[in-house]
Amino acid sequence: MTVPRRVLIAEDDVDIASTLSRGMERAGYEPVVAHDAASAMAAARAAPLAAAVVDMMLGTDRGEELVQCLRVAGMDGPILVLSALSAVEDRAAGISAGADDYIAKPFDLAELMTRLSLHAHLRAREPGVSGARPDGSIRVAGLTYDPQLREAIGAGHRALLTQREGELLSFLAQNLNRLVSRGEIFDTLWATEGGSSENVVDVYIGYLRRKLSPREAFGVQIRTVRGRGFMLTDRLDD
Known part of the structure; x- marks a missing residue:
């Protein structure tokens, strides 16, 4: 079975989305850019995703709601939330919705790629994607x-x-x-x-x-x- 390499980039800032897309391509991923939640969900349904990077503010859409919809739709890969909102409650909202990590803007691309790779590696080591996990989630x-x-x-x-x-x-x-x-x-x-x-x-x-x-x-x-x-x-x- 082919392992999915598509990575969803849900980001309404065109420049940031472009930077992320180039970084994903250099890392061997196939980036799929969406500037709103509806486009992001359409991309998720079109073919399996390896991972996703989701902005907390997608215009009038909320990133944590998109994360939750991705999980409900069956996405099991790592999801990183990227946002200028760095308060504890904002971080909690993203993680509670099903994200694996929260990275505040401005961000370092190399750090983001390292975290993405780490979460993907940890997911690959898990015996299954359903049920209770070692951290209790x-x-x-x-x-x-x-x-x-x-x-x-x-x-x-x-x-x-x-x-x-x-x-x-x-x-x-x-x-x-x-x-x-x-x-x-x-x-x-x-x-x-x-x-x-x-x-x-x-x-x-x-x-x-x-x-x-x-x-x-x-x-x-x-x-x-x-x-x-x-x-x-x-x-x-x-």
């Missing part, structure tokens, strides 16, 4: 979860989770599409705490299910198999 179907911010993001929806809800989501994601018993969940998350019973699992399953609603936005659902346990699945019921 989750990407599966339309769901992205950032454990640092405790924020779950779906198409047009955000949910703030508690620490225990995040731990439960991570455990279920590690067992995506596999039935896990109530006892297995309890032993993993609550067994070391005195005074708890297995009923606490049902309570937190309910909490998490409500927060990951509507299921069509997050692309996953928690199924209950009566008498047997629970399953996080990306195969939605009709």
Whole structure:
């Protein structure tokens, strides 16, 4: 199978886009330039992308919304957010939407290319692109979860989770599409705490299910198999 070498450059500044494009070409990539979100998504749907560099401000479009749409559409390659906005909340918005890194303008092209190469290398070493990752983050179907911010993001929806809800989501994601018993969940998350019973699992399953609603936005659902346990699945019921 041919490894995609196309890199999306979503940047409304023509000069910056040109600089990035030349740098990508020298590095052996095939740059695809888009000056707005609609063109960027059209490019993403046309053929697989190896990576993307996304400006946070694309005219009237927001870069973090584009990042989120790229992830929902199934893009698994590294996404770097490039922006003159350098406040902590701006960085958090980009990362929470599904970006791998945030580079502030003015930027050094060599540093940007190095970071892009590093993230691509780390992605290549991952055993899979879905489910829970070593850093605790989750990407599966339309769901992205950032454990640092405790924020779950779906198409047009955000949910703030508690620490225990995040731990439960991570455990279920590690067992995506596999039935896990109530006892297995309890032993993993609550067994070391005195005074708890297995009923606490049902309570937190309910909490998490409500927060990951509507299921069509997050692309996953928690199924209950009566008498047997629970399953996080990306195969939605009709």
